[in-house]
Amino acid sequence: MLSGEWCVLEEGLPCIVMSVNAGISIFITPQDEYTFAAPDFQIHTTRFSYDDGNIVWRDSLNDIQQAQLHLCCKTMGITLQYLQSKNIDLRHFSLTTSSKQTIVEKDNGKKYKIGLGSSAAIAVGVVAAIFQLHDLDIEQAQNKKVMFNIACIAHYLVQEKLGSGFDIAASVWGGVTYYKRFSPQWLTEEMQRHGVVSVLDKDWPGLYCENLSFPENLRLLVGFVGYSANTKKLIRSLYEFRDKNPQKYLDKMREISVVVDSIKGSLLSPNTDELLGLITKNRYLLRDMNQFSYRKLETKELAFLADIAEEYEAAGKFSGAGAGDCGIAIVPKEKDSERILKKWQQYGIIPIDLSLSRRGAHVVTHGP
Incomplete structure (x- = not known):
């Protein structure tokens, strides 16, 4: 995320999110029965059946595997239910996910998700693959909206209604997106009254997405600090503070939102010095939020990452919830980015070779 962490959880307040080229791949082929595989999680070909919005695994999965597949299961169920509602004949398929580009293996052999919104990307990819198999054009604007709605609902329900959907938007539309979340109260009430399918074709109150450009004279650097954050715990902790100190919390969110809107203006100008500032x-507004959480959002390593960027006349910050995962630096191309990357490594920060992706979910055809 370029700007707007935390404030985007509040209705009407924005963030700016960037789509990067660490892609999730979804492979789908027609088949005589439904099967699913996720080799990155040591889940090999597993059969399932579909019945009225529900996915039922036909092969044995342990509790850990079922938890790992919860999002894919929910996403496939809602997608197939939507197709049924449109009187589209369902086709059996074999679906395989690959998320290697969003995982880092450290020297000790341990693997870490690096906090790039990979779960959101998987949800979007699953919807896109099933749409494409059923001859729905995923580049068509209405279908993109429905893809967002399906993936967002699946992610929202699996994440215990804590997410804002900004990472879903990045995966659907790509590029740089100015985003404001939907009304969670409206969505919950509509689904309770009329069911999930009833909201999939609708425009959601509060939801706003606008594509922005990104200056060609700036480079994005990404560094992984070596440990992951528990976003759900962080959100609950922040919400606990919000419930006890509503005015103080909202004032800070509004301060951040003013900066987000100013950054949007700088991207439209563009004014490089103003943008970096x-x-x-x-x-620093995000760092002030350390007092709101059970643990520091800007940890020692994330602070090193940002300090080093500033030392070399760039701008750095944590990206996403904080407390781990990734930070970013925005660097003028005339500056020596390699010095930043080298110094990050000296502090144990792992550079991730990424760049802005102008495209969201798209089809790549393999074979003859």
């Missing part, structure tokens, strides 16, 4: 300001 605003990203730095966003960093």
Whole structure:
């Protein structure tokens, strides 16, 4: 995320999210029965059946595997239910996910998700693959909206209604997106009254997405600090503070949102010096939120990452919830990015070779 962490959880407040080229791949082929595989999680070909919005695994899965597949299971169920509602004949398929590009293996052999919104990307990819198999054009605007709605609902329900959907938007539309979340109260009430399918074709109150450009003279650097954050715990902790100190919390969110809107203006200008200064300001507003959480959002390693960026006349901050995962630096191309990357490594920060992706979910055809 470029700007707007945490404030995007509040209705009407924005963030700016960037889609990067660490892709999730979904492979789908027609088959005589439904099967699913996720080799990255040591889940090999597993059969399932579909019945009225529900996915039922026909082969034995342990509790850990079922938890790992919960999001894919929910996403496939809602997608097939939507197709049924449109009187589209369902086709059996074999679906395989690959998320290697969003995982880092450290020297000790342990593997870590690096906090790039991979679960959101998987949800979007699953919807897109099933749509494509059923001859729905995923580049068509209405279908993109429905893809967002399906993936967002699946992610929202699996994440215990805590997410804002910004990472879903990045995966659907790609590029740089100015985003405001939907009304969670409206969505919950509509689904309770009329069912999930009833909201899939609708425009959602509060939801706003606008594509922005990104200056060609700037480079994005991403560094992984070596440990992952528990986003759900962080959100609950922040919400606990919000419930006890509503005005203090909302004032801070509004401060951040003002910076987000200023960054949007700088991207439209563009004004490089102003943009870097605003990203730095966003960093310090987020650091102030350490007092709101059970643990620091800007940890020692994330602080090193940002300090090093500033030392070399760039701007750095944590990206996403904080407390681990990744930080970013925005660097003028005339500056020596390699010095930043080298110094990150000296502090144990792992550079991730990423760049802005202008495309969201799209089809790549293999074979003859």
